Amino acid sequence: MMKFEALAQAVIEGDDVTVSELVRRGLDKGVPAETIISEGLTPGITQVGELFHEGEYFLPDMLLSARAMQAGISILRPILAQRNYEAIATAVLGTVQGDIHDIGKNIVGMMMKGAGFNVIDLGQDVPAGHFVEAVQEHKPEILGLSALLSTTMPAMRTVLEALQEAGLRDEVKVMVGGAPVTQEYADNIGADGYACDAAEAVKRARSLLGLD
């Protein structure tokens, strides 16, 4: 049995060495990468968010925990991104302007790669114009926008408007996600799809392309 609680605790404590060790141990025992993320790493970082919200944790604590989480993710990345077949479609992903949260977006990218998408990751704090240029250049079937702050969610609408202005809105399906984003918000801003987590993001992307 893998000790998911110990892994979550190591994320909470910002202990990247223990996180890496427990993730490797989990993999050795045959625990799927997705389960290590959903049962160990994510509950840990969620608890960190609560501690921050309650004023128990400060920004440096949150940064250490994010670094510990990323240490675990970087071990899992090659496993999640493994694939043996031709790309089924291209997806451009990025976190919107003003927002530097990228852990969730990176997991979405890894899972999409694993599901056979060619993923072009524009990173975080991406201005609307960069998304438009990337759509022009790469002609993706999917554009994925991530936002973790209620203050940066409106930047998603800005991207949709910029695509419209550039005459590209009908050329690409736009998917949105991130902790504060909801289906209702996605509908409101005229996005094509919403997903609450990475597994759902893969399903949604496939269904938007008529693959499922």
Ligand code: B1M
């Ligand atoms: Co910040 N932060 N943070 N933070 N941070 C939150 C988001 C917050 C909820 C914490 C809290 O108060 N409880 C709060 C936002 C409040 C709000 O607006 N509603 C907050 C705040 C306030 C801030 C700062 C403003 C703090 C400050 O400076 N005073 C600051 C802002 C910086 C900025 O962006 N401009 C800040 C900074 C940071 C760090 C840099 C320290 C670090 C980020 C490091 C990094 O990402 N490289 C950080 C962290 C780690 C968090 C929490 C603790 C964890 C986020 C995370 O990685 N979750 C977070 C609390 C929380 O969310 N509970 C918090 C794990 C990840 C796997 O989940 O990102 O939700 P998530 O992704 C999921 C789904 O949402 C979905 O799939 C993913 C995988 O399942 N998904 C998509 C995501 N994108 C998708 C796209 C899709 C589809 C699905 O389609 C394209």
